[in-house]
Amino acid sequence: MTSPSATADVLTAPAESDSDSYLTHDKGILSWLLTLDHKRIGVMYLGCVLTAFLLGGVFALLLRTELLTPGRTIVDHDTYNQLFTLHGAVMVFLVIIPGIPAALGNFILPLQLGAKDVAFPRLNLASWYLWVIGATFLLVSLVTNAADTGWTFYTPYSTTTTTSVIPALFGAFILGFSSIFTGLNFITTMHKLRPPGMTWFRMPLFLWALYSTAVIQVLATPVLAITLLMLIVERFVGIGIFDPALGGDPVLFQHFFWFYSHPAVYIMIVPAFGVVSEIFPTFSRKRIFGYKFIALSSVAIAILGFLVWGHHMFVSGQSVVAATIFSGITFLIAIPTAIKVFNWITTMYKGGLHLDTPMLYALFFLWVFSIGGLTGIFLGVMSLDVHLHDTYFVVAHFHYVMMGGSITAFLAGTHYWWPKMFGRTYNEKWGRISCGLLFVGLNLTFFPQFILGTRGMPRRYYNYLEEFQGLHQLSTIGAYLMGVAFVITAVYLLASLRKPADAPANPWGANTLEWRAASPPPYYNFHNPPEVVEGPYEYADWVYDKRTRGYQRKASHGS
């Protein structure tokens, strides 16, 4: 079906456009701030998300330092409460939710479709500006009198505390719209801009994951917006919606909040599934195992994810019937999740494995996400959750999933696409070292927290009984190790930007379309939209070229 000329065009495109990439196409700060180019918007998102990650990480290290001893170590009660609130809010709303979809997705999605841009470039830029405005409101809350409600904003505490909750809520409200815009854009782009020959089941699994995520973003986030707006109205005007003193119902807030925030957990983790589903086949030189199961299980998770919010509320006074239904559906989600893990492992079976940094991060993900997923089963059992709810067991569980799952996959994706995004290769040796250090640090930080939790240590505790000190100190040492690993990562990634462009178009030999553009891609991505004749994980037509240290596609293909 493919015409030889189109194939030839794809082959020659990188060479032609070497001199003019999206990075050099326009110059000046305004050419970035007013850009409609999805790649530049993706890079701006990446910069912002990483800056927010630094901020949230500093909060985390301060929290862990405070917990070295019971009682006061470095800060007082109220400051500690503000720190954990900001750590949670920054990491959830500013880092993990936009991390993979808005930063990596923005850059990669149109390239994987062989398209010039997303469907609505202006909406795309608007979503970045909304992110900046939302982040500014969170910062305003930080520098005035930081909110101390926890990122969950539970009523009636959040409607009665004297800290500046409204700027923080308003920030989260605006960030929600940023997320909705990105979701809308991605759904439309995938429906309308797929290239000739790319059927739904020839789409890369990263796109399936982004599609499922986008559906959740568009359907769930408005509920958060409405809920936060009601909270603002209650605080400002005193209309009783949630505060029982005004005739409201505090548990209603929890229902609204989790109606968004549980699906939001999947906004955070499903894109991570997409990233590792690209990496496992590429670095195993083998088709992904169970493509359709992985693709459809993302969709299944996205749908079921809407129906389980009540599992956060087993001890809130919710009825036994409601708890039972929520628990049952929660268990159903375990199945598609388990299927994915089995498929990734089987993909490696009889492959030809290359253990470069992205693959190491993907293996890292496999291990920590499995722990995170299995401990989710403990919490889904209603009777056991009564004991474990609101303890460090929950803290450990969601850090294994969010940090171990989402952030690790984000790092995997960043290392995987870095040569594509900036045209530079990073120092592979330091990449592996910091990946190993992070692995040790992450497990040392969060594994002891499972034991703290089962032994009865509640979360969000500034002070604690002396019996828990040893485990807390182990956890803090782990957090410092992670801090060191992140500093190393930042240094070698930034250092790579200072050298001349050296990355080949396709360093890993992947068969998805983004690798057919040059590294870094030219302004218009592709001269002619590539045509798709096969699935995204076919490696037979790629040969390794020692000279460029990259893969070339066999010219014979398609004729």
Next chain:
Amino acid sequence: MNASFEHLVGTMVATWLPGVGQGWTGRAASLISVLAAPAPGGMPNPPKVPHSPWFWMPNSASNFAASIDGMFNFLLWISLVCMLGVAVAIVYFCRRYRATSREANEAAESQADHSNALEVTWSIIPLFVVIGVFVVGFQQFVSLRTPPRAAYEVHATGQRWKWGFEYPEGLTHPELHVPVGKDVRVLIQSVDVIHSLYIPEFRVKMDAVPGRYTELWFSPTQEGTFPIYCAEYCGTSHSDMLTRVVVHSQEGFQAWVADEIRKIESMPLVELGELTFNQSGCSTCHSVDGSAKVGPSFKGVFGRQEKIFGAASITVDENYLRESILEPQKKVVEGFPPSMPTFKGQLSDRRISGLIEYLKTIK
């Protein structure tokens, strides 16, 4: 502190890495203790966690502990088997199938990309496991949420940052005292924000929600004293909102109730004041040794000159103290947050007089 850390790390190391000696942990522990000088514990009279025979779970002290721990252990074993499988697969595949060079293996020989039999198998087996776990968890949950009709009823009230328990005999006490082997139903309410009553040794927990009653029940199986925590974040001193459950023998419980009632009726004012001070959670925010906490210290408070926020200085006298107990936001001492809850309707006049007399004695 140091000893407990060594003990813990020692236990953990011994459990995970048999053969690694105590010397390493001892050195690491002393290094950490030097790095982080232990701060004075912030909690007045903190409850003790009794030694547990298990590695993961705390002591089992109620009718629910055995079955819930059984569920935990079952899941733990399943998880260990799964993680062992993942670990073996990762390590084995990485050694066995590692490509020697980029050129050598551009595409793997096997391109097997699906097997319906395999996919169905690994969907069905976990499905049966989780259905089983769900059903057992459901049965346990129903029993956790269904108190027997004839249970002994105690009312619990959460308030920032203290717990209060009211017994049918007409006694109010900051600790939960119960007889061993008797079904106890705790009716929970909150006067301000959401709290959560959590007794790890009993494996029970329930939120205290303002504006409604919630409940939990248990039957203690072991005499002893166990900590009670607040598990739902409630502000500044959330982590100090602790108390204890004391499980007596059947006769011991009756004697304790009678004794408490007699004590309160015949107590001199100063002693009643001291008792009230300890029972009402005053010490969570006010020290008696001059150190600053959330609120001003009570050391030498009577007769002291205090600068009032947004007003002139006043001298602390009986009427100011009474007003501050009943309407704490009216005259707040400068430099402290207006976060004290009111005690209106909670303390009898005699107890308030007692508190004032007691405060006079703290010099």
